[in-house]
Amino acid sequence: MPELDPIFATRTTTRLLDALRDSSNEPVWSQIDARYRPVIRGLARRIGVPEGEADDVAQQSLAEFVRCFRDGRYDRTKGRLSSWILSIAHHTSLAAIRRRRRDAGPGVGGADDVDPADPASAERALRSVWNEERDRVILHHAMATLHDEGSMDERTLLAFELSALRGVPATEAASQCQMTVEQLYVARSRVTRRLRVMVREMTSAFEEDA
C-alpha cells in the first residue's frame, strides 16, 4: 500500500503530539500546521470571520495552541485534541469578529448564529462545521495522494473528477476522457472505492486521540 499523504505521515495524533514536545522537530510542526491550518481557516470563515482575516485567525490559533501545549496546559484526559484546538479556534474567531464590530461600528458582524443561546446545540453546530471543514481538507489530500501514488492512470482519475466531482454528464465525461460510458463507470467506481479507503484512514489518523 502506498504511503499516506505527507501530512498524515506521522500516523497518529499521539505520536504527533509526542514529537511536538521536541520543538526542534520542524517536520512535526509542519504536519500540525498542514493538518489544522486549513480546517481552522475554513471554520473561521464559516462562522463569520471575513475572508481576509481568516488566515490571521488560523495563525493566531496555531500559535496559541503551540504555546499552551508546550506550557503543559493540554490534559488528554479532559478531552480530545481536536476539541481543544476547535475551542481555541472558536474563541480566536469570536475575538476577531468582536474586534471587527468594535472597529466598524454597529451593524457589522456575524457569529450571532453561534452565540450560546442554547450552548449544547451551538456546540453541536460548531462541531459539525469543524467536521465538514476537516472532511474537506482530508478529501483534498486524499485526491492529491491518489494522483501522486500513480496507481491509476490519468484518464481514470479524470473520469472520476469529471463525473463524480464535477457532475459532468456521463456521456460528456466519457467523451472528454476518450472512453465509453461503461468504461467511465468502471473507472469512477475504482477511484471512488480507493478514495473511500483513504479518507477513512486519514480521518482516523486525524481524530485518533490518546
Added chain:
Amino acid sequence: MSAEAPGQTGDEPGSPCLGAEMIDRLALGREPSGIIAEHLLACASCRAALHVAQEDAEFAQRARQLVGEELGPVGAPRLPGYVVQRVVSAGSQGVVYRAVQESTHRNVAVKCFEPGESGTSGATRQRARAEREVEILARLRHSNVVGIYESRVLADGRLVVIMEYVDGVPLDQWTPPGQNAGEKRRALLRAFVSICQGVHHAHLNGVIHRDLKPQNILIAAESSGSGAVPVRPVVVDFGIARLTSVSTTMTGDFAGTPAYASPEQAAGSHDAIDALTDVYSLGVVLYRMLAGKMPYELTGSILDIARKIAEEPAIPLRQRDASIARDIEAIVDRAMRKQKERRYQSAAALGRDIERYLDGQPVEARAESAAYVLRRTLMVNRGRVALAALAFLALLVGGGVVYSSLSSAEASRRLAAERQAQARLESARARAVTEVLREAIPAPDPSLPQLKLLVSAGFGRLFYRLEFNAFADDPEVDQQVRRIWGGIYTSFGGEKAAALIEYSEVSLRNGLVRLRLTHGREHPEIAETLHQLASVLLVRRRYAEAERVARKAMEMRLRLIGPGATFEESRLLLAKVLMASKRPQEAADLAREALKALAALPENESDRLIASMSVLRARVLLDELGRDVPLGTVAEVSDQSQVCEGLLRVALTRRLRSLPIRDSETLASIAAAAEFASLRPESELSKLLGQVWGSEAGGVADAVARDVAMVRGTDDGPHEESAPTGRTAVFQKMLKLQELLLGPDDPAIVNTLLTIMRAAEREFMLTPRWTASLRAADVLAREYGANDLSVLTALTQAVPPMLFDGEAERAAEVAARACRIHASIPDESRDELLAGNSERVLAWALAVSGKHVEASERYQAAIDRLTRCVGEHHHTTALAQAQLAVTLTELGQVREGEALARRALRTVDELGVSALDQVGHVRFAVAHAMLKKLPPEGPERRAALDEARELLTPSAETYARVCGLRYPWYRLMLDDLIMVATLSGRDADVVRWRAVRGQE
C-alpha cells in the same frame, strides 16, 4: 456481478445482468421498473453491485458538497482553451491543477484561489488588488522563476492564475549530482546561483517572495544532448504570500514556516519587509542545504523562536560541518545578517559572491570589512557623502584596488560605532545607491572611462524599477530612491541623454502625485521632491518653470523645517536658476544672503553649500570683471576683484576637502579660479595656481583648462582598449594644489592619492602608483594610528608596483611593516587570507632581493596559512606556490620547484584565473625550473624547449607592458627566452629577445 464487470442491460428475469449505467441510475435513486426489480430480487450479484454503487454515490455526493464549490457548479474551473486534468496540490491558498493548453498542448499549472466574500465591495477591491498583483507577477520572465501566463476571474468570483507547470522536486528532496561530497556541494552552489538570479529578477520587477524555503524551490531536470544532467532550479509561489494576504497581523508571529523568516519578519516589522528579507531567507535556505540543519536551535514557543531569529546569532556554519569552506561560511553569514544594511544588498550580489567562490576568486563577503573601513575612513569624516564619490569608490572596490579581506577587533568596533552613528536616512540611500551601482558595474575590473556609460545603464534600470513599483512596499524608500536618482543624474554635469533626463522628470512628477495623495499639500518629503524636480527642470533649461518650482520648494522648506542647511540648499538652487535665466544680479544677491546665513552653520553641514554659493557669486563678478569696459570706478573694480578672489579661494578650499578631485563641481571651481588668474595675473590666487601650472605652455589659464578638459573628457567616450595617458600627471598637479590649499597632511588628499594610483595603474606607471600608496599610508597613519587597517591596505598595495619598479629592498621593508601590523592583531580577529597574502608578498620581495633562503621560509609559512584558510585550490595559494618554486629553483632544488610550479599551473588552469600577471608568474615558474634540468639532446629536449617557449612568450609580453626591465624576474624571463631560442636554433627569436633585454 460487480460494477467492474458489468453485463449487458437486461429488462427480463433470466436475461443478462444489469449494466453499469443502469446500476448507476438506480444508485442515484431512479425507481426500477417492474422487470428490473424482479431481476434484482433474483440476482444476488446485481444486488451487491447496487449496494456498492449506492455507497459510492453517497460518497460522491458528499465529496461534491465538500469540494464542489471549489470545483464550480458544473465542473469548474472551466477554463476555455484548457483541459484541466488533475489536482496537483491542495492547501490553504487554494488548489493547483495540472491542465493542458489546447492550442499549444503544453502542460500548465492552474492555481485557483479561494473566493472572497462574494458581492461585497471588499471582495471586489480584494479581487482588483489580486489582479494587479498577478499583472506584476506576469511580467517576470526568467528561467529560474515560475512563469505566469495569465489570470482569469471565474463567474463565481474566484481568481485563477495559469502558470508554467514545473515537473520537479523540492530543493530539500533533491540530490545534487557528483561523485563525492565536494562535487555535490559545488553542484548545489551552482544551482543556488541560478536561484539567486531568479529572485533578483523578481526584485527588479518589484516582487518580493516573502516565503522563500526549500519547498518553494523546485529542481527540474532539463534534457540535453550531453551526458550530464543539467538542472533548472525554479522558484515558485512568487508574491503569492502577498497575493493571498497570508502575512499575518499578529505582532511577533508570522505565517508559513517560521524557520526561514527574517529578523524583521520575526519582529513583526511588516513595514521593513523588502528585497533584503528574501536575501536573508536565501541565506537560511543555503545554510540548511549545506549543513542539513537550521541555523538556530528552534526550541521554545513560536515567540521564543521569533526572538531567537531576531536577536541571537546563528550557529556558525562550520560548527555544523567543518568541511565547509570559510568563504562559504562568510557568504552565508553575510546573507543572514540581522541588520539589513549589512546583508548583501541584492540577491544578485549574493549569487555573484557564490560564483566568485566557485571561480576561486576572493569573495566579497570576506573583503567587506576592508572595503567598508577604507570607504568610511575616507568619506565619513567629511560629512555628507558625495554621490559621485561613492560611485568612484564603488569602482575602486569593484576594480580590485581594495580587495584584501580584513576583519579585526578594531574593525568590528569601528563598524559598530559607525552603525550607531549612521542615520537611517543615509542607510536607505546608501543601500539604494549601492545596489544600483552594483548593477551598473558588471565587470570585475571596469575601466574608468566607462563610468558614465555604465551608470547610465544603471539609471535606466532604476527608472524601470521605480516606475514599476519596485519600492512600492516602502514609500519612504521609493521617494528617497526617486530623489537620489534625480540627484545623481543632475549632479553629473556635461551633456545628458535627453531620454534619461526625461525619465528623471517623469519619475519625480509621479512621485509627487503619490506623495500628495499620502501627505496632502505640504510635507517635507514633498518639498524635497519639488527641489529635485526644479534641479531637473534647470538641466532641461525650462527656467521659468524651474524658478516657480524652486521657489515653492524653498518656501515650503522654510515653513516646515525652518532656516538651516536644507533651506539654503533651496536658495542655492534658486540662485542657479536665476543665473541661468540671465539675471545674475538677483542670483548674486540671493547668494550673498545665503552665505551670511551659512556662516552660522557647522562646517560639515555648510561646506559644499558655501562653496557653491561662493562660486556662483564669483561667477557674476567674473563676468563683470571680464567685460572690456568695467562697470564702475577703479576702486570699485578693485574691490570686486578682491571679493571675487576671496570667494574663489573659499570655494576651492571647501570643495577640495569635501569632494573628490574629479567631481564636476571641484573641477568647475578650479576652472573658475584659472579664469580669474588670467584676468588678474598679479593676484595671490594666480600665484598659487602658478606654483602648480606656471611652467606650462600657453600660461596658467590655458594649462588648467586643458587639464580640466582632459579629466572631464575621458569619462565619457565608449570603451577604450588602449589606456588613456596623461591623466596621472594631471591628478598629481591637482594633488599639489590641494596640498597648497589644505596642507600636506590633510586626510582629504588620500582620496586624490587613490585617484592617482588608479590612473597610474591604467597607464602602467609604476613609480607614481607606489609613491601614492606609501604617501596615503603615511597620511592615514597620522590620522588614524600606525596600525590602522587602512594603513595596512595602503601598504600592501604599494608592494607589487615597487617590486615591478626595481625597488625590491624597500618593498621588503614595506611588506615587513604590513606583516608587523598583522601581528599586532589578536589571533582570533586576524584574517588568515590577508595575513597569508601579506606574508607571501613579503617573501616575494625577499626573493626578488635575492634573499632566497629567508624567502623560502616565509613562502612556506604563507602557503601553510593560505592552505588552512582557503585550501590549496585557490589562486592566491597557487601564486605563492609558483613564487616559492622560482626560489627553490634558484636554490638548486629544481625537481621540487618544477613539481610545485606544475601543481600551481594546474590550479590556475582549472580555476580559469585571468589576471595576466598572476598567470605569467606561474608559467614562468614552470619554465624556469624546466630549463635548469633539460634532458640530453633528443626529442624530449626539443619538446621541453617548445613547452618552455610557449609558457614564457606570453608571460614576457605581459610583463613588458606591466613593468619592464626594472623587474629582476622579467630579466630572468628574458634570459630564459634567449636560452630557449639559442638551444632551439631560432636565431630570429634570439635577436628579438636580446633586443628586448637591451643586449646587442
